[in-house]
Amino acid sequence: MSRHTGVVEALRDHGLTLGFCPGWETRGSSTFWPQGHVCHHDAIAARWTTPPGLLIAGRPDLAGPLCNTALQADGTVWLVAAGRANHAGTGSWRGLVGNSTVWGTEAQNAGTGQEWPQEQIDAYVRLSAALAEYFSFSAEMVCRHAEWTSRKIDPWGPWTDGHRWEHHMSHFRALVARPTEEDFMATMSEQEKTALLGAVQEINGVGAAFGQPARPPLRDLIEAENRRTRRMVLDVIDAVAKAAKLDPAKIRSELRPETRAALDKVD
Ligand SMILES: [Zn+2]
8 A cells, every 4th residue: 555656667668658747746645556447538628738737636526636647638648646546436347446446547538529549549558558567457457437337438439440438448458458579578487488488499399390490409409309219219129029039120020111210210
C-alpha cells in the first residue's frame, strides 16, 4: 500500500509521452495497491491540452483526484495522482472491488460519438501494458468503466480502424497482452531462457536430421551423438553374440539393410 511514483519509468519504457500535474506524487490516499486498470472517458467536449482542474480537485459531490492518469487526445499521458483516486465507484471487475484496487485513467473524449484518434488508442494500449507490467497483473484485468458497473457507458465510441470500445474490449485486451519480443525475453528467468535455447537447439538438430543446415558446432554434436549410438548397438550385438555363442556377423546379417548400413558407418 503506497503511492506509486515508480510507475513513471514503466510508462517511459513503453514509449509514452508524459506530462505531470504538479503535486501528483503525493496526491491521493496511500491506501492503494492497483491490480487492474479501469479505462474511462471524461465526457468533456473540449480538446484540452492540460488536464482540467476538475480531474485533479474533484467536484462538490466527489472529492478529487478523479483519476490517476489523464490521457490527452494526442496520446500524451498526464500523471495526476500516484495515490488512490475516486474514479470507479461501486462495482467490480474479476474480483477487484474499490478504488484502492484499480488504477484509473480518464481519457479525453466527449463520449457522444467523437472518434478516438489512433494515437490516443495506441497510447491507451501502451499505458495499460505498462501498468500491467509494473503492477504484475494480466491484460485480463484491464476493463472499461462500463464493465465495472452497468451505471456507466465509458469509454464509448468509434476508433479510426472500425473497432468500437463497446464491441471490441477483448480486442483491446489482446493488444495490451501482445508482448514485443524484447518484453517477452525480459519477463523470462535465466532458467527459462536456457530451456528456450535448448529447445531451439533441438529444433536445429531436427533440421539437420532432415538435411537442413544446422550451425557447425550443433552438427558436430549430433554426429558425435549418432556415432555414440551406433557403437552402443555394436556393443550390444557383441554381448548377445558372446552370450549365445554366435558369430556377431551372423546377427548383423539378420538386421534390416538400412540398420546394417548405419552401423557400417561406425569407425
Ligand atoms: Zn468512468
